Amino acid sequence: MYYYYDGDEILRGPFSESAYAKWLANGDIPHGKEVYNLDFKSSLVEDVVRQLYKSRTKVMFCEESFSMDKTCDRTDLDITLLLENTDSYEQSSDDFTQIEEGVDEIDRGMISEKDMARTHLQKMIDIYFDRRSLNNQRRHKYDHFVPFEYPWTRCFPYIMKLSDVMRGAVHTLNQLQCYDEHDFSIYLETLNIKPHQCFICQKSFPNSYRMLEHFLSVIHINRAYDADTYMSMIDINSTVKIMNDFEIADRKQDCYWVKTNGPQEKKKNILFDVVDINTALESMKSTVALLGAVPLLRPPSCDNSGGTCEYIEFILLLREFEAAYYATSENVRDRRFGANSETKCLYCNLEFDATSLKLFTQHLFSEQHIRNSLQNVVSRNEMEYWIAFLQGLGNRNQLTYKTNSVSLQEGDFPLCYNLVDLVPGDFIYSGEDLNQVLNFVRKQVQTSEIILEDVEYHTSCRWCHLELRSRNSVIRHILYDKCHTDRLQFISNDDLRRFFRLLEIQVTIPLFRMSFSATSKSSCMDSTEKEKHIQRLQNLCYRVHKKRRTPQLAAKSFPFGLVNRCDLCQENIEHVDGILAHFCSIKHTEVLMNNFRMTIFDFDYWLEMFNVRSHAPQIFYF
Ligand SMILES: [Zn+2]
Ligand SMILES: [Zn+2]
Ligand SMILES: [Zn+2]
Ligand SMILES: [Zn+2]
Numbered sequence: 001m002y003y004y005y006d007g008d009e010i011l012r013g014p015f016s017e018s019a020y021a022k023w024l025a026n027g028d029i030p031h032g033k034e035v036y037n038l039d040f041k042s043s044l045v046e047d048v049v050r051q052l053y054k055s056r057t058k059v060m061f062c063e064e065s066f067s068m069d070k071t072c073d074r075t076d077l078d079i080t081l082l083l084e085n086t087d088s089y090e091q092s093s094d095d096f097t098q099i100e101e102g103v104d105e106i107d108r109g110m111i112s113e114k115d116m117a118r119t120h121l122q123k124m125i126d127i128y129f130d131r132r133s134l135n136n137q138r139r140h141k142y143d144h145f146v147p148f149e150y151p152w153t154r155c156f157p158y159i160m161k162l163s164d165v166m167r168g169a170v171h172t173l174n175q176l177q178c179y180d181e182h183d184f185s186i187y188l189e190t191l192n193i194k195p196h197q198c199f200i201c202q203k204s205f206p207n208s209y210r211m212l213e214h215f216l217s218v219i220h221i222n223r224a225y226d227a228d229t230y231m232s233m234i235d236i237n238s239t240v241k242i243m244n245d246f247e248i249a250d251r252k253q254d255c256y257w258v259k260t261n262g263p264q265e266k267k268k269n270i271l272f273d274v275v276d277i278n279t280a281l282e283s284m285k286s287t288v289a290l291l292g293a294v295p296l297l298r299p300p301s302c303d304n305s306g307g308t309c310e311y312i313e314f315i316l317l318l319r320e321f322e323a324a325y326y327a328t329s330e331n332v333r334d335r336r337f338g339a340n341s342e343t344k345c346l347y348c349n350l351e352f353d354a355t356s357l358k359l360f361t362q363h364l365f366s367e368q369h370i371r372n373s374l375q376n377v378v379s380r381n382e383m384e385y386w387i388a389f390l391q392g393l394g395n396r397n398q399l400t401y402k403t404n405s406v407s408l409q410e411g412d413f414p415l416c417y418n419l420v421d422l423v424p425g426d427f428i429y430s431g432e433d434l435n436q437v438l439n440f441v442r443k444q445v446q447t448s449e450i451i452l453e454d455v456e457y458h459t460s461c462r463w464c465h466l467e468l469r470s471r472n473s474v475i476r477h478i479l480y481d482k483c484h485t486d487r488l489q490f491i492s493n494d495d496l497r498r499f500f501r502l503l504e505i506q507v508t509i510p511l512f513r514m515s516f517s518a519t520s521k522s523s524c525m526d527s528t529e530k531e532k533h534i535q536r537l538q539n540l541c542y543r544v545h546k547k548r549r550t551p552q553l554a555a556k557s558f559p560f561g562l563v564n565r566c567d568l569c570q571e572n573i574e575h576v577d578g579i580l581a582h583f584c585s586i587k588h589t590e591v592l593m594n595n596f597r598m599t600i601f602d603f604d605y606w607l608e609m610f611n612v613r614s615h616a617p618q619i620f621y622f
């Protein structure tokens, strides 16, 4: 209820929002007019009306009805569309006598609707649409979700029965038809919703407005339900979100979105777009081996959280996954992809047989797994990785197998040749150390983000007489195949540095990164103490560096020789000789002095290395 001042500065009211809506539409009250609520806080009349308008178009569902814990048949969800209030508004909005008498049935209805908590789903959909363009910039392929375009299969949550969808769609369609066709089309294009053919009805459209109008039509929705497939609450609530946002932009006369043409489709070729099925499978097997896990069967770890899916994004990506999977041929689904019969899903805490793609997807599409994934975090990179893999398999344009005569040995690939000579400043690991060094490398590779972006290699290993077709296959071979690792008598430090550069693996040590040991400010050192320690260390470093004894120091302090990055200065270190030089540099000293998070434990690492503490092990990890 709101008051306003009339032309004679006399306070009028209180009147309901719906009354103001009517007057504003008739021009009885001007735009920009201030109105006052019962606490006498002022707002613009448009804002008051917009609130009303928003809640009017909102389609709500009972939260309990899609509780995931319910084991009931999802096709029979008891969904209550709360459209009654809006209907009564439509019918009685002309009757203002009620307001004069102080009885405002309309308002009472609106308040009870407003008081209802917005559903979890609608909140998630809002987040999804608000971030969609941002997320699209990070993805290999743009998100093409258009509400009501495609139906969903039974395994997805939030699917609806036909009669409920029809009620929602008809209501939404009525709303849509109030909009300007041109403006709304442009708005949809900014969301990357561009006109394209309806694949269910084989129909084309002049613009996005007409396309969405068709997707909301009875004929389209009926056809979608023909094949035991369903529309979803996600479709309805997404349309509501899009329309609400459009109304806000439209009413504010906010034309920022009119000027943008929407994001341009970028095309970045990844391995699976270009290779044949055998290479794709070989790459997938290698990747599973290198990661030590099947992508999507474990939540992303902290140090490998390149991006996680939001709630709705996950459901939509899973639908893309499903569509890509069903586009593959039957015999591909029986192929092995690197997982075994005792594959563990960390989301479900369950071991299952994942020897074939069919068995793997059976678990992935299970109600239990979808629920557990939704309650946890899922890596977007892994999701996109799988989709790209499956879409590649579904693509029947078989490429001819390319032969490339350059072997790993000829191509000078790291860890693939016998050392003849060492370059100055290099040193080798041998004997007992080899295993520890290889284990360290394997562990680093496991958490490397670049592993999910395999590339074509087409090479062979002369040592092992083996054809290899992707970079990950090569890496898996040289790190895990015994026939190959047995041949490695020595590993050169420079070779490993080269290998890490190739995979963009960064190795740092304490004082070259944020302190792990500094848990509270009180545990950190004060600046005099810090300065004393830094100077002492720099003296040691300088002496070693000047005598060119860095290789000797690094050889007995693995993995010091592999340090290639100072996180604090955001600087790469190209050569082993540069590590100590960087530590003594003015820039690094300044950064250390200004960094308050530093404890004595960070210095201990270095002191042990210089052997100035009593117990210095020959090889140690940080
Ligand atoms: Zn589409
Ligand atoms: Zn259609
Ligand atoms: Zn699972
Ligand atoms: Zn080999």
Ligand SMILES: [Zn+2]
Residues within 6 Å of the ligand: 512, 566, 567, 568, 569, 570, 571, 582, 587, 588, 591
């Ligand atoms: Zn630095």
